Amino acid sequence: MRCTLGVDIGTSSSKGVLVGPDGVIAASATRAHDVERPHSGWVEMDAAIWWEEFVAIVRELLAGVPEAEIVGVGVSGMGPCVLLVDERDAPVRPAILYGVDTRSTAQIERLTHELGVEEITRVGGSTLTSQAGGPKIAWVAEEEPEAWERARRLYMPASWLVRRLTGAYVLDHQSASQVSPLYDIEGERWHDPWWERYAGGIEQPRLQWAGEIAGEVTAEAESVTGIPLGTPVIAGTIDAWTEAVSVGAHEPGDLMLMYGTTMFLVATGEETLRTPSMWTTAGAFAGTRSLAGGLSTSGALTAWFKGLTGADYPELLAEAAASGAGARGLLVLPYFAGERTPIQDPDARGVIAGLTLEHTRGDLYRAMLEATALGVRHNVETMRAAGADIRRIVAVGGGTQGRLWLQVVSDVTGLVQEVPATTIGASYGAAFLAATATAVPDERPAITEWNPMSERIRPDDGLRPFYDSLFARYRRLYEGSRPVVHQLAAAQRGGSPLTPTPTPEES
Structure with missing residues (x-):
């Protein structure tokens, strides 16, 4: 049986699938892993895990389907990450992960001062934030000069797998566009002056x-x-964009909403939209652009709460459903790991407001689901204000298995979400890209045939006035608590706040 292989290296696990020519998954495999957090604001990972888990997953898949004939390999991974290696491709330090790692704040401020916000935005499309790869490269140069002295190449999870499989040293345009400010988004090339x-x-x-x-x-x-030997391997890209491909949400007007460890949103268009609140990137395909955003926590938040309580997810979901809209007067800010878009505040912290002795764990869990939904609404409204033409929303990722979470997001945002038949995510999208790359032109598969839509989640219009009011409170709670929260964040680091000049209330 002719199959394509897709493997994705994610934040909390690596996943792989073998997919037949009709899009049916013949086998799947997963390996769980943890990230390292050696200091406050640091999130990194040993890149050896990426290859070890890839090999283990592939071996398991091939053993499970011995009749499979692999005609192409697709790869994807979390990002943008910064993995620097020496001339022998040995990592000089652990890989620095994407926007959840906030160590490079000082470099962001310095590069912004040296280059200017307008010029950075003109060249790369986005302002510099914790999501940008360039300041993290600068951090290694400044803070770990011995490692920097040995650094010769730059990889992300997908490109690292490509290197180990083929020997090719490549990076896809989408990933490269997040190595801001080193990529020229309009020229679709490296910006040589800033690279040097x-x-x-x-x-x-x-x-x-x-x-x-x-x-x-x-x-x-x-x-x-x-x-x-000789099996073709695609360049691959960052997991969120591969997830969008896996559900056919990569055409202009589409918005992909990824339910995972973090929540990620990708709006696809043809125009380069620039806004300081979001990330402007190249799309997965030539001629497309993306306006993207991401919450720092979503599944990570619910998993944290599950670990604290010792309950399982079915228990928590049942109790949250019984709690009802508004969680009996609770309101949570989901900024437990700082926040990425649209507030771009690494010093933001989680807040639970309205808590009383009468509240239950079901109320708290419901409030956390609503908190991520309120964060999604904030991102969608910011995207539309920037000019994004969002006509279709598709949900994907592991979190789509819980119907309550999907319904809460639709109720809070007022949006209809399309849910595909297969929501396994980026590994499936990587397998599809490999299938299209290796097929003859008139036999290339269509993702709508591989993965048709199975249902639509529609909002409860009767809840719209309530959630409009709750969203307003959500915005006010952040603004009102920010001065104190920033001071607490500084205390957690044992230093001064990594934020703009304090407001009078903070002084």
Whole structure:
């Protein structure tokens, strides 16, 4: 049976699928892992795990379906990450993860001062935030000079797998556009003056689009993985964009809403929209642009609460459903790991407001589901204000398995969400990209045939006035609590706030 293989390296696990030519999943495998948090604001990972788990997943899949004939390999991974390696491709330090890692605040401020906000936005599309790869590269150069002295190449999870499989040193345009400010979004190329200034000594990866073939499996990779010699491997991209592909939410007017460890949103269009509150990037395919956003916590928040209480998810969901809209007067800010878009505040912290002795764990869990939904609404409204033409919303990711969470998001936002038949996510999208890359032109599959929509989640219009009011309170709660929360964040770090000049209330 002809199959394509798709593997995604995520924040909390790696997942792989074998997919037949009709889009049916023949086998799947998962490996859980943890990130490292050695200091406040640091989130990093040993890149050896990425390859080890890839090999283990592929070996399991091939053993489970011995009749599978692998015709293409698709890869994706969390990002943007910064993995720097030496001339022998040995990592010089653990990989620094995406916007949840906030260590480079000082570098963001310095690069912004040196280059200017207007010029950074003109070249790269976005202002510099904790999501940007450039300041993290600068952080290594400044804070770990011995590691920097040995650094020669830059990888992310997908491109690291490509390197190990094929020997090719590439990075896709979408990932590269998040190595701000080192990528020219209109020219779709590296911005050489700033690359030399802030990444001198690092060889530039060759740029490709996500679905293009980067190379073929080498004899060495075949011996380790069992994937046949010469099998084509695509360049791949960051998981959120591959997830969008997996559900067909990658056309202009589409918004992909990814329910995972973090919540991620990708609006696809043809125009480069620039706003300081969101991330402007290249799309997964030539000729497309994305306006993206992400909450720092979503599934991470509910998992944290599950761990504290010792309850299982079915119990918590049942209790949250019984609690009802508004969680009996509770309101939560979901900023337990700082926040990315649209407030771009690494010093934001979680807040639980309205708590009384009468509240239950079901009320708290309901309030946390509503908190992530309020964060989604804030992002969607910001995108639309920036000019995003959002005509269709598709939900994807592990969180879509819980119908209550989907319904809460639709009720809070007032949006209809389309849910596809297969929501396994980025690994499936990677397998689809590999299938299209290796098929002859007139036999290329369509994602609507592989993965049709199975249902639509419609909002309860009767709850709209209530959630409009709650959203207003949500916005006011952040503004009102920010001065105290920033002081608490500074105390947690043992230093001064990494925020703009204090307001009079903070002084």
